Amino acid sequence: MKRFSIFSLARNALTGHRNWGKMWRSPDPKREYDVIIIGGGGHGLGAAYFLAKEHGITNVAVLEKGWLGGGNTGRNTMTVRSNFLREDSVPFHEMSLDLYHQLSRDLNYNLMVSQRGMITFIQSSAANRVALQMANTMHIYGAEYRMLTLDEVKRRIPIFDPSPDMRLPVRGGVYQPRASMVRHDAVAWGFARAADARGVDIIQNCEVTGVRQEGGAVTGVETSRGLIKGKKIGMAVAGHGSVVASMVGQRLPIITQPLQAWVSEPVKPILNEIVVIRSYYGTYLMQSDKGEIVVGQGCDPYPSYAQRGTFPIIEDATTSMLEVFPSFGRLKLLRHWAGMLDIPYDGSPIISKTNTKGFYIDVAGSGGFKTTPAAAKTFAHLIANDFPHPLAEKLGLDRFASGRLVQEGGVSANR
Numbered sequence: 001m002k003r004f005s006i007f008s009l010a011r012n013a014l015t016g017h018r019n020w021g022k023m024w025r026s027p028d029p030k031r032e033y034d035v036i037i038i039g040g041g042g043h044g045l046g047a048a049y050f051l052a053k054e055h056g057i058t059n060v061a062v063l064e065k066g067w068l069g070g071g072n073t074g075r076n077t078m079t080v081r082s083n084f085l086r087e088d089s090v091p092f093h094e095m096s097l098d099l100y101h102q103l104s105r106d107l108n109y110n111l112m113v114s115q116r117g118m119i120t121f122i123q124s125s126a127a128n129r130v131a132l133q134m135a136n137t138m139h140i141y142g143a144e145y146r147m148l149t150l151d152e153v154k155r156r157i158p159i160f161d162p163s164p165d166m167r168l169p170v171r172g173g174v175y176q177p178r179a180s181m182v183r184h185d186a187v188a189w190g191f192a193r194a195a196d197a198r199g200v201d202i203i204q205n206c207e208v209t210g211v212r213q214e215g216g217a218v219t220g221v222e223t224s225r226g227l228i229k230g231k232k233i234g235m236a237v238a239g240h241g242s243v244v245a246s247m248v249g250q251r252l253p254i255i256t257q258p259l260q261a262w263v264s265e266p267v268k269p270i271l272n273e274i275v276v277i278r279s280y281y282g283t284y285l286m287q288s289d290k291g292e293i294v295v296g297q298g299c300d301p302y303p304s305y306a307q308r309g310t311f312p313i314i315e316d317a318t319t320s321m322l323e324v325f326p327s328f329g330r331l332k333l334l335r336h337w338a339g340m341l342d343i344p345y346d347g348s349p350i351i352s353k354t355n356t357k358g359f360y361i362d363v364a365g366s367g368g369f370k371t372t373p374a375a376a377k378t379f380a381h382l383i384a385n386d387f388p389h390p391l392a393e394k395l396g397l398d399r400f401a402s403g404r405l406v407q408e409g410g411v412s413a414n415r
Contacts, residue, residue, distance in 0.1 A: 019315075019340050021243075026197035026204070027203065030228075030230050032220075033061045033231075035048075035051060036220075036232070039190060039238065040234065041237075042372040043364060045062055045188055046375070046379075046380075047375075047383070048062045048191075048374025049194050049198070050376055051200075052195060053198060055380060057384055060195075062201070062203065065205070065208070066204070066396060069184070069185055069188030071238040072339040073238070073340075075307070077245070079183055080348035082370075083143075086348070088348070089142075095374045100180065101180070104190075108194070109190030112181075115179045116286065119156060119273075119276050120276040121173050122174060124171075124279055127279055128191070138287070147172065155173060157275065161325065162205055163323050168279050170324065191378055192280065206224060208222070208223050208296070209224065210222035211248050213356065216356065219255040221233060232383055233251040233358060233359050233360070234362065234379060235360065235361045235396070236362040238364065238368065239339065239341065240251075241256075241342040242342065248356040248359050252363065253350075256301055257299040257300050258308075259298075260292075260310070260314075260338045262336040263292040265292070265331060266269075275324075281320055283316075293331060295318070299341055307337065309338050324401055342365075345360075347366050348370055348410040349363060350363040350395060351363075351375060351395045353381060353386070353396070362379040377389070377396075
């Protein structure tokens, strides 16, 4: 892998950028691999990268039915945060934030990390209690999360102009300075480039249609490009976890629901922070590097595999947004889409072995982009060592049998 640098950029600029090499190979699948990863998004590519880098396992194939990052990795709103409520969630998400802030250097690829900070509006006494509880939990683990007065909110967000007739007036806010925006495509491409440089085979347009088993253990996968044998198989798919797991007879405690987002036409910089209006519909918004106002809210209240939006969600989120940012009423809608969330019953990720020997699962939970590097790192540890990473010990499937759930209130599914 040729390293990117200011010198390589200048050298290629002189030739009109016509001599850049391919960032990763497009190999034909081999007959057998030590590890097969199903899913070519951030989680799958990241797991392959960490398997090669930290565990020396390079005979790895990443199988993607479409193109890299074409699933939820390319459909999210690019926000990463660690403001969670449970003691098993905060350290995991803090590790993810730490990794995001160093990955550009490790991967030699610019992930365009922009540390904006996140402000969640407080509009009721109940919201204030939850914010205080979350802040106390995060302080225990050294994470910064602090309360803001209404004047501080107005100073940080000059365009903030709440209507005097708001049903739930904004009383203040709570602020996480380290919350950031990260270019989602760059995460997939950076992991793919670094994994390929370490010998991982990345195979696109290769759909897995079945999993071969013998004696209660996996032996390979059936794909649209033929049978590929493998000693271990890791599942890191977005929105189809229950479908792939059913190929080995494994039922997962998850529900699949759409999560919608949309963007406006680009405008000049007017909103630096990520803003969450939780008291209505869990609406959140931020401004992208291109100037678009990116808007989303909590997931749809019904199961679906549809990757498209619906107008009631736009209406609900826009209503709450315009109460605090009335000037946004003049913006025009540019694009509207949806991704699919595999949401465990307690809202927290599942990184676990299964009843089938050699079959491992990574279910991202509610909005998996923010957990990408931590989930990839701990998933690679599980596959390589056959026992969980210390930060993922409480995220196994066995918690649903024992009743020790990680019931997380800080996820989009619970907004």
